[in-house]
Amino acid sequence: MPQQTIAPSVCPFDCPDTCSLNVVKEGGKIIKVSGNPQHPVTKGAICNKVRLLPQRVYHKERLLQPLRRRGPKGTLTFDPITWDEAYAELVSRFQSIIERYGSEAILPYSFYGNMGVLNAEGMDRRFFNRLGASHLDRTICNSAGSEGFRYTMGVNAGIDPEETVASNLIIIWGANIIATNMHQAIYADQARKRGATIVHIDVHQNRTARWADWFIPILPGTDAALALGIMHVIVTEDLVNHPFITRHTYGYEELVEHVQTYKPQYVSRITGVPSDDIVHLARLYGTTSPSFIRIGNGLQHHDNGGMTVRTITCLPALTGQWGIKGGGALKGNAWYAGLSLPALQRPELHPNPHARTINMNQLGNALLNATPPIKALFVYNSNPALVSPDQNKVREGLMRDDLFTVVHDLFLTDTCRFANIVLPATSHFENRDLYKSYWHLYLQLHEPIIEPLGESKSNFTLFKELALRMGFDDACFQCTETDMIREAMDSDSPYLTDVTYESLKTRGWIKLNLRHHPLFPTHIPTPSGKIEFYSESLQQLGWPPLPDHTPLREPETYPLQLVSAPNHNFLNSTFGNMESLKHAEREPFLAMHVADAEKRSVRSGDLVWVWNDRGQCCLRARVGTNLLKGVVVSQGLWWDGGNPHHQPINALTPQRLSDFGQGAAFFSTRVDVERACAETSVMQPLTEGIRQTE
Ligand SMILES: Nc1nc2c(c(=O)[nH]1)N[C@H]1C(S)=C(S)[C@@H](COP(=O)(O)OP(=O)(O)OC[C@H]3O[C@@H](n4cnc5c(=O)[nH]c(N)nc54)[C@H](O)[C@@H]3O)O[C@H]1N2
Ligand SMILES: Nc1nc2c(c(=O)[nH]1)N[C@H]1C(S)=C(S)[C@@H](COP(=O)(O)OP(=O)(O)OC[C@H]3O[C@@H](n4cnc5c(=O)[nH]c(N)nc54)[C@H](O)[C@@H]3O)O[C@H]1N2
Ligand code: SF4
Ligand SMILES: [Mo]
Numbered sequence: 001m002p003q004q005t006i007a008p009s010v011c012p013f014d015c016p017d018t019c020s021l022n023v024v025k026e027g028g029k030i031i032k033v034s035g036n037p038q039h040p041v042t043k044g045a046i047c048n049k050v051r052l053l054p055q056r057v058y059h060k061e062r063l064l065q066p067l068r069r070r071g072p073k074g075t076l077t078f079d080p081i082t083w084d085e086a087y088a089e090l091v092s093r094f095q096s097i098i099e100r101y102g103s104e105a106i107l108p109y110s111f112y113g114n115m116g117v118l119n120a121e122g123m124d125r126r127f128f129n130r131l132g133a134s135h136l137d138r139t140i141c142n143s144a145g146s147e148g149f150r151y152t153m154g155v156n157a158g159i160d161p162e163e164t165v166a167s168n169l170i171i172i173w174g175a176n177i178i179a180t181n182m183h184q185a186i187y188a189d190q191a192r193k194r195g196a197t198i199v200h201i202d203v204h205q206n207r208t209a210r211w212a213d214w215f216i217p218i219l220p221g222t223d224a225a226l227a228l229g230i231m232h233v234i235v236t237e238d239l240v241n242h243p244f245i246t247r248h249t250y251g252y253e254e255l256v257e258h259v260q261t262y263k264p265q266y267v268s269r270i271t272g273v274p275s276d277d278i279v280h281l282a283r284l285y286g287t288t289s290p291s292f293i294r295i296g297n298g299l300q301h302h303d304n305g306g307m308t309v310r311t312i313t314c315l316p317a318l319t320g321q322w323g324i325k326g327g328g329a330l331k332g333n334a335w336y337a338g339l340s341l342p343a344l345q346r347p348e349l350h351p352n353p354h355a356r357t358i359n360m361n362q363l364g365n366a367l368l369n370a371t372p373p374i375k376a377l378f379v380y381n382s383n384p385a386l387v388s389p390d391q392n393k394v395r396e397g398l399m400r401d402d403l404f405t406v407v408h409d410l411f412l413t414d415t416c417r418f419a420n421i422v423l424p425a426t427s428h429f430e431n432r433d434l435y436k437s438y439w440h441l442y443l444q445l446h447e448p449i450i451e452p453l454g455e456s457k458s459n460f461t462l463f464k465e466l467a468l469r470m471g472f473d474d475a476c477f478q479c480t481e482t483d484m485i486r487e488a489m490d491s492d493s494p495y496l497t498d499v500t501y502e503s504l505k506t507r508g509w510i511k512l513n514l515r516h517h518p519l520f521p522t523h524i525p526t527p528s529g530k531i532e533f534y535s536e537s538l539q540q541l542g543w544p545p546l547p548d549h550t551p552l553r554e555p556e557t558y559p560l561q562l563v564s565a566p567n568h569n570f571l572n573s574t575f576g577n578m579e580s581l582k583h584a585e586r587e588p589f590l591a592m593h594v595a596d597a598e599k600r601s602v603r604s605g606d607l608v609w610v611w612n613d614r615g616q617c618c619l620r621a622r623v624g625t626n627l628l629k630g631v632v633v634s635q636g637l638w639w640d641g642g643n644p645h646h647q648p649i650n651a652l653t654p655q656r657l658s659d660f661g662q663g664a665a666f667f668s669t670r671v672d673v674e675r676a677c678a679e680t681s682v683m684q685p686l687t688e689g690i691r692q693t694e
Contacts, residue, residue, distance in 0.1 A: 002027045012428035014112040016439030041440045063424035064454025103132030105375040113381035116433030119459040125345035127463040135357040144663030145300030148309030154525035158330030165190045166326030169288035175296020178207035179568040204633040205626035221302040222271040224311040225549035229267030230282040231259045239286030244320030248521040251534020290327030301667040303553040306660025311547035317531040322520035337436035338493025361664040367397020380408040385415040386573040389653035424456035431458045432481040444509040558670040564649040567636030576639040590619040591633040597623040607676040615651025
């Protein structure tokens with residue numbers, strides 16, 4: 001029997017849990033991936049999709065060599081080329097674009113398809129800074145809510161999730177954690193065994209709703225009103241913690257005055273939540289300690305997402321939760337890692353301090369209308385032809401013949417259909433990297449487990465080699481991965497004291513040291529040094545200084561509100577090409593309320609067109625009562641593989657930006673729905689669409 005070895009690894013995907021993995025190798029190949037039982041958070045449990053990683057790494061469609069476009073854009077007609085040829089073409093195209101249009105005509109487009117610090121935000125940033133490219137504002141995911149949280153707490157950082165086993169009330173608010181943060185659900189289950197109650201507030205009765213003790217369905221974009229209604233009851237019934245408020249908060253008197261109008265009946269009309277439920281929830285929250293709110297990303301993919309998160313973030317202070325084990329809130333914890341971004345990314349290499357910034361949520365407009373025009377787009381760690389809003393604009397832009405597009409990925413994604421050059425990327429198993437989590441508090445080191453497959457290269461290697469080919473002789477392009485990890489860790493963050501590269505290398509992971517500098521509730525980094533119910537910073541910017549509810553901005557031309565959430569078995573669009581996981585999700589669907597379906601003669605199982613001015617999409621109706629009237633929900637970013645009859649779900653979503661943080665407003669979309677004729681087939685990739693040559 002061939003010898004088996006086990007190597008430690010880290011899950012690289014854009015998921016809060018950042019699990020520690022055990023990888024079994026046999027004959028030099030990875031044959032099994034499981035959760036590391038030793039890791040304090042992972043404790044041996046991982047999701048199904050990552051257990052299937054061996055299938056993804058050795059997938060027959062994995063890209064193994066560079067490709068150059070032969071046929072028209074929109075098709076997957078490519079010829080293989082060598083890396084030398086690919087580099088030569090990139091260098092000559094970039095140089096001639098810079099000569100004719102200036103370096104800002106080149107735009108990187110990336111996100112966190114791989115969360116490794118070096119491969120997601122390291123050597124690439126150095127390269128594009130040195131090149132003088134346009135900056136990309138990477139705001140597609142969490143920027144609105146992070147900024148909202150900051151206005152209340154001074155920083156976007158919450159409690160240690162390991163402590164939530166001690167909570168007696170857990171509110172999962174706008175997060176589908178059974179799918180998107182499974183270890184938070186495991187902690188909540190442990191708390192529940194001790195008697196804790198789990199409440200889930202969402203627009204859709206999804207897996208998390210079915211697992212929770214109490215599911216509260218709500219109309220999209222109205223959660224700030226619900227939070228203000230809870231405050232109204234808590235204040236009126238004097239369930240507040242006065243000593244805490246006096247010592248640690250700013251603006252309580254103004255808040256009390258402000259929430260007078262948010263009476264349960266008024267809030268009920270806005271939110272669709274019955275007033276009895278509002279009162280019950282408020283009393284539960286007002287009388288249970290420690291209580292914990294897990295603030296999800298669903299809340300902030302709205303026009304009013306920043307203010308919504310700011311408003312919810314005010315709740316724990318009212319009952320004095322901060323500082324009690326298991327009390328408080330958590331939206332994201334990436335801030336604690338405190339890595340040195342300037343050392344990693346070297347912003348001073350950029351020749352133009354005033355270079356323009358393009359918001360990634362407005363890629364469509366940028367490709368079509370930016371002046372001076374974007375002439376080259378370099379995509380890596382992302383799949384904009386599925387994930388960016390207003391897809392028809394994005395794709396019209398990507399179809400431009402005068403746009404030179406390079407895509408670096410492991411697979412021929414939908415974005416590759418628009419590429420001039422496609423470059424093969426390694427999987428994270430083939431890389432050395434450093435991982436932080438945006439939820440738990442462990443830094444983890446990753447050593448390569450297998451050699452790069454075929455001719456694939458990591459982002460780190462690609463951008464380092466490309467820099468040398470461009471003639472960039474700066475020392476920072478000579479460094480090794482280990483050098484770069486050390487540079488990133490060389491920071492004065494109090495949470496990194498005692499965390500050295502050597503200690504990480506010996507142990508594999510290290511917990512950030514929160515005890516060295518506890519924030520809550522005594523070191524709140526707001527301007528007032530207190531938790532701010534009243535924010536003068538917001539006032540100076542022309543926003544309401546107090547937490548507030550504002551209606552969504554999408555004109556009411558179309559009657560239904562569409563929320564296009566992620567699904568359980570994909571990770572954004574990653575894994576959308578794996579048959580077993582597609583099979584588990586069955587097909588793209590649209591959940592709709594019976595009343596809305598009856599009005600349109602739609603029955604469960606019918607195909608429906610979902611449309612608005614931006615586009616149209618064909619989905620399978622699932623009719624029921626698991627969401628409120630007037631709301632429709634889809635799940636997953638499905639590959640469309642160039643099927644000319646169908647558009648992806650993001651064909652419907654707007655390029656509008658959220659109130660704070662210039663974030664995406666995916667879920668503030670309005671649509672109408674109509675039964676499709678029987679011959680229409682639901683969006684499914686054409687199988688030939690994912691072959692290398694047609
Ligand atoms: N399995 C899986 N895991 C993932 C991902 C994935 O695609 N699949 N994606 C990863 C990424 S990048 C992220 S950002 C996170 C996201 O994970 P979460 O933080 O869970 O956020 P979302 O899944 O975007 O949305 C959460 C929920 O918000 C609900 N929602 C939408 N609008 C509203 C609203 O106005 N009010 C309320 N109360 N609820 C609303 C949606 O129905 C959805 O169930 O998950 C990560 N993990
Ligand atoms: N309608 C709607 N749209 C959404 C969302 C939603 O909920 N609804 N969610 C939004 C959110 S929160 C996010 S974060 C974005 C996510 O959007 P993206 O960041 O684009 O995420 P993915 O779709 O997973 O695409 C990541 C790509 O990176 C590739 N990749 C993985 N590792 C590497 C590597 O090491 N090197 C290179 N070069 N490539 C690699 C993967 O193969 C994959 O094709 O989508 C957003 N879009
Ligand atoms: S995707 Fe999330 S839950 Fe699954 S293994 Fe990775 S970090 Fe863990
Ligand atoms: Mo995200």
